[in-house]
Amino acid sequence: MTATKLMKVALLGNPNSGKSTLFNQLTGLRQKVGNFPGVTVEKKSGKFVLQDLEIELIDFPGAYSLYPTSKDERVVVESLCNPEDENYPDAVIYVADATNLEKQLLFFHQLRDLGFPIVLVLSMLDIAMRDGLDVNIGLLEKELGVRIIAINGRSGEQTDALKKLFYQELYQANAPSTPRLAYQFSQVENAVAQQIQEIFPKINHYHALLLAHHYKWLSRLTTEQKNKIEAINQQHGFVDLKFQIRETMQRFDRFAPILPKILKISGGERSSNTEWLDRFLTHRLWGVVFFFLIMLLTFQAIYTWASYPMDWIEWVFAWSSNQLKLLLPDAWFADLLTEGILAGLGGVLVFIPQIAILFFLISILEEVGYMARAVFLFDRLMQRFGLNGRSIVALISGGACAIPAIMSTRTIANPKERLITILVTPLISCSARIPVYTVLIGFVVPAITVGGIFNAQGLVFMGLYVLGILSALISALVFKYVLKTEGYSFLMLELPEYRMPVFKNVLLTVWEKVKSFILEAGKVIMLISIVLWFLASYGPPRQMEQARAEALSLAAAENMDDDATQDLVAARQIETSFAGYLGKFIEPVIQPLGFDWKIGIALITSFAAREVFVGTMATIYSIGSSDDEYSIRDRMAKERNPITGEPIYTLGTSLALLLFYVFAMQCMSTLAVVRKETGTWKWPAIQFFYMTAMAYISALLAYQFLG
Amino acid sequence: MIQSVKKSICQLAPKQGGVVQSFSNDQVGSKLMTMGMLPGTSVELVRYAPFNGGCYIKAGKHYLALRRDEAQCILLEG
Numbered sequence: 001m002t003a004t005k006l007m008k009v010a011l012l013g014n015p016n017s018g019k020s021t022l023f024n025q026l027t028g029l030r031q032k033v034g035n036f037p038g039v040t041v042e043k044k045s046g047k048f049v050l051q052d053l054e055i056e057l058i059d060f061p062g063a064y065s066l067y068p069t070s071k072d073e074r075v076v077v078e079s080l081c082n083p084e085d086e087n088y089p090d091a092v093i094y095v096a097d098a099t100n101l102e103k104q105l106l107f108f109h110q111l112r113d114l115g116f117p118i119v120l121v122l123s124m125l126d127i128a129m130r131d132g133l134d135v136n137i138g139l140l141e142k143e144l145g146v147r148i149i150a151i152n153g154r155s156g157e158q159t160d161a162l163k164k165l166f167y168q169e170l171y172q173a174n175a176p177s178t179p180r181l182a183y184q185f186s187q188v189e190n191a192v193a194q195q196i197q198e199i200f201p202k203i204n205h206y207h208a209l210l211l212a213h214h215y216k217w218l219s220r221l222t223t224e225q226k227n228k229i230e231a232i233n234q235q236h237g238f239v240d241l242k243f244q245i246r247e248t249m250q251r252f253d254r255f256a257p258i259l260p261k262i263l264k265i266s267g268g269e270r271s272s273n274t275e276w277l278d279r280f281l282t283h284r285l286w287g288v289v290f291f292f293l294i295m296l297l298t299f300q301a302i303y304t305w306a307s308y309p310m311d312w313i314e315w316v317f318a319w320s321s322n323q324l325k326l327l328l329p330d331a332w333f334a335d336l337l338t339e340g341i342l343a344g345l346g347g348v349l350v351f352i353p354q355i356a357i358l359f360f361l362i363s364i365l366e367e368v369g370y371m372a373r374a375v376f377l378f379d380r381l382m383q384r385f386g387l388n389g390r391s392i393v394a395l396i397s398g399g400a401c402a403i404p405a406i407m408s409t410r411t412i413a414n415p416k417e418r419l420i421t422i423l424v425t426p427l428i429s430c431s432a433r434i435p436v437y438t439v440l441i442g443f444v445v446p447a448i449t450v451g452g453i454f455n456a457q458g459l460v461f462m463g464l465y466v467l468g469i470l471s472a473l474i475s476a477l478v479f480k481y482v483l484k485t486e487g488y489s490f491l492m493l494e495l496p497e498y499r500m501p502v503f504k505n506v507l508l509t510v511w512e513k514v515k516s517f518i519l520e521a522g523k524v525i526m527l528i529s530i531v532l533w534f535l536a537s538y539g540p541p542r543q544m545e546q547a548r549a550e551a552l553s554l555a556a557a558e559n560m561d562d563d564a565t566q567d568l569v570a571a572r573q574i575e576t577s578f579a580g581y582l583g584k585f586i587e588p589v590i591q592p593l594g595f596d597w598k599i600g601i602a603l604i605t606s607f608a609a610r611e612v613f614v615g616t617m618a619t620i621y622s623i624g625s626s627d628d629e630y631s632i633r634d635r636m637a638k639e640r641n642p643i644t645g646e647p648i649y650t651l652g653t654s655l656a657l658l659l660f661y662v663f664a665m666q667c668m669s670t671l672a673v674v675r676k677e678t679g680t681w682k683w684p685a686i687q688f689f690y691m692t693a694m695a696y697i698s699a700l701l702a703y704q705f706l707g
Numbered sequence: 708m709i710q711s712v713k714k715s716i717c718q719l720a721p722k723q724g725g726v727v728q729s730f731s732n733d734q735v736g737s738k739l740m741t742m743g744m745l746p747g748t749s750v751e752l753v754r755y756a757p758f759n760g761g762c763y764i765k766a767g768k769h770y771l772a773l774r775r776d777e778a779q780c781i782l783l784e785g
Contacts, residue, residue, distance in 0.1 A: 284756065375772070376763065379774065380759055492742065492773055494769060495770035
């Protein structure tokens with residue numbers, strides 16, 4: 001069967017209406033995730049074939065009306081008010097939650113007036129009935145003049161039956177052929193709409209009225225058209241807010257009287273579980289305690305549970321790299337394959353467990369309805385720092401890894417608050433900093449006990465974490481005043497009823513996040529990883545050969561064993577590699593921090609990921625075959641300045657290096673994800689520079705005053 | 708200013724209720740209306756958030772979280 005007709009169908013509805021569940025049910029894994037044109041609002045679409053009809057279903061962001069107050073809601077108006085838009089639908093499926101019908105009819109009513117063929121899907125009918133609510137569907141169909149499909153609950157049954165129904169309904173869906181609008185225009189609105197229709201002859205009366213309301217920001221309009229509409233508005237004294245309220249009130253007045261006939265409440269109103277649960281979950285003390293318990297669990301999950309699959313992934317890659325090395329001839333392409341490509345691929349895949357676990361937990365909390373409560377609890381606190389109630393989830397997850405944390409900011413509706421969250425999250429000390437801290441901390445404080453119970457090194461460790469948190473909050477505060485504010489920021493959040501999560505939705509979210517990370521950020525990580533491999537393994541060929549020969553003869557003279565010989569060769573070669581040259585090149589810049597060129601090499605290679613610092617140190621000090629943190633620390637302690645004979649790792653240098661790693665944006669994967677989430681290289685660049693500047697200045701101060 | 712005399716929902720103690728009469732800010736008002744809170748809707752201030760935060764409000768059958776300055780715009784009858 002081949003489809004002969006392509007139909008674009010918009011899936012619209014209020015937030016929490018069950019829209020996404022229906023979308024997942026209809027499209028399953030055949031979803032495509034992209035952005036709406038010109039904005040970073042996520043667009044999900046999916047295709048399915050119904051007999052001779054191919055339907056492209058577009059899942060629009062949840063909206064309450066055609067009068068948007070957020071970027072997400074604006075997308076809906078941009079697409080629906082522009083017949084040229086790539087997402088302009090041929091028909092609309094409107095999803096409304098049967099338990100809460102009244103306010104959801106407003107948007108439906110407006111869409112109908114806009115002239116789209118429309119089908120109404122009533123979701124959660126079983127929950128409504130369980131709550132003692134009886135919906136007279138036949139009467140509702142008659143009153144609204146629309147076909148209604150009722151679906152039970154939020155589970156994924158009856159998909160085929162549903163599709164068949166859509167096939168019938170979308171063909172039959174009756175567009176009001178004559179523009180008989182439900183909304184009765186006032187004189188002024190009439191005059192304005194009529195004149196606008198003269199400029200755009202193809203649009204209907206209500207569409208014209210919407211242009212009068214939204215012309216200022218609609219991207220389909222040219223400046224000339226905007227000026228014309230403004231003139232028309234002025235001529236008639238059109239005040240948009242006043243008419244918007246008039247329209248809303250009139251529409252509610254139209255359907256409010258018919259609702260008691262349609263919705264029958266039997267057996268009295270049940271006292272809802274939601275109210276009972278919220279007494280605890282949004283309590284000013286217990287609510288906060290519960291939130292931190294949940295976050296502790298989340299943190300524990302991405303920190304501890306994820307480490308097992310991460311170890312397996314690392315092991316598999318190390319093993320296959322070794323196997324390949326044995327199989328392949330000793331040539332540049334074998335190195336490229338094992339040290340460059342395979343290592344890069346491993347570097348991408350190793351993040352999957354953390355991403356999957358975090359989004360599994362977050363989307364359960366989202367599905368259940370808890371996230372809105374967390375926002376309610378922390379909105380005010382986070383607002384002070386220019387952040388959002390939801391930012392706290394990203395900040396806490398950032399303690400395990402900034403990558404899933406930054407990906408979780410998608411749900412922050414306010415663009416400025418989301419951007420600030422993305423910019424400051426990498427300052428929270430992530431798990432990749434731990435090996436670096438472990439190696440260096442011994443040079444800063446001895447392992448003694450203070451105050452009888454506290455381990456001094458443990459205290460410094462904690463201090464580094466606190467430093468990360470404080471710097472994130474202070475930076476957020478600075479960005480709050482530096483970045484420009486777009487429009488008014490609302491909280492105005494619906495606190496939905498608590499519901500059982502739909503696991504299909506949860507799993508699809510996890511799948512989609514993992515997939516988009518691999519496809520989008522993965523490319524950049526691979527590329528940088530290959531570049532870094534090249535820099536660390538290649539140098540001017542003659543010098544590299546010479547270094548190798550020298551190392552070999554020295555090893556022979558000293559009677560070294562195989563491992564030690566190889567370590568020495570590796571150490572000499574990284575010195576003469578391009579990375580080595582770069583390290584020497586940047587030495588004048590990092591000398592004021594107390595760093596020599598060897599540390600410079602580690603700074604360059606650990607741009608791949610902070611923990612690479614330890615491995616590079618091992619290679620440079622020619623103990624590459626051991627990557628135990630303590631043996632590296634012992635070796636570093638013996639390192640002396642060749643001229644003065646003083647130890648390199650003094651208190652000043654070590655503290656400077658520690659502070660550098662607290663603040664510096666030493667993680668290409670995070671930058672790749674920030675690029676993906678913000679849609680431009682501008683923000684990762686700004687982030688890289690401000691964090692490196694903070695790192696440099698604090699390291700400089702530490703070394704100059706203590707060194 | 709007549710409006711300043713009217714009682715806003717923020718002046719209620721937790722668990723107290725009232726009926727929405729009007730909104731002192733049209734922008735906030737129009738958004739609240741699309742979320743189902745209209746003049747004539749009975750409302751209850753359920754509780755306040757910690758850290759001097761927003762209000763948990765029950766409007767008809769819905770629960771809403773509002774910032775204080777947003778809730779300040781909801782004027783009650785009587």
